[in-house]
Amino acid sequence: MKPVDHKIYLASKSPRRRELLRQIGVDYELLLLREAAPRGPDVTEAVLAGEPAAVYVARVAREKAEFAAKVMRMRHLPQRPLLTADTTVTIDGEILGKPADTAEAVHMLERYSGREHQVLTSVAVWHEGVVHQVTQVSNVRFCTLTPEAIRAYCASNEPYDKAGAYGIQGLAAVFIEHIEGSHSGIMGLPLFETAQLLRTAGLVLP
Secondary structure, three states, X not given: OOOOOOEEEEOOOOHHHHHHHHHOOOEEXXXXXXXXXXXXXXXXXXXXXXXXXXXXXXXXXXXXXXXXXXXHHHOOOOOOOEEEEXXXXXXXXXXXXXXXXXXXXXXXXXXXXXXXXXXXXXXXXXXXXXXXXXXXXXXXXXOXXXXXXXXXXXXXXXXXXXXXXXXXXXXXXXXXXXEEOOHHHHHOOOHHXXXXXXXXXXXXXX
């Protein structure tokens, strides 16, 4: 069924995801989940013991979609497709979240230096009670980083609100020697896969 207003709900605070949806002509209304409050976040992003990165990122994206759909119903909002996503970075089998401080950001970048790591983004689209989902994985190789380059980057504001301590759309682009996968996926929303899911939900896209 095609939504009559061709609009979706986006349950994400990421400005990059908003920009990417606008890039492909998707009209959206924000339906934000609570990240911190007296009762805590609506969906916890804690990694379960022994949880692989692909399982983790898919679980979080799906839980966000299911909770946001519940909020939509509780608020008696117009029924529309609802999109959520989650991105994580992994190296040596370890999931790297947002760095807590400069020392943690420096350590993450030192681990990437001259090596390859993986960026996983899982996209979930809730539509008429069903969650459609896909997880995209990209391999990213960094050049060898000097201590000076790492310190200079970590002196900026960029590393601290991003999983894995960097964003491909910012200053860290000069560190990236090669990618295999999806540039937009590394930013936080793989557009090819996202468009496929939204078409499944009835949106008409190019």
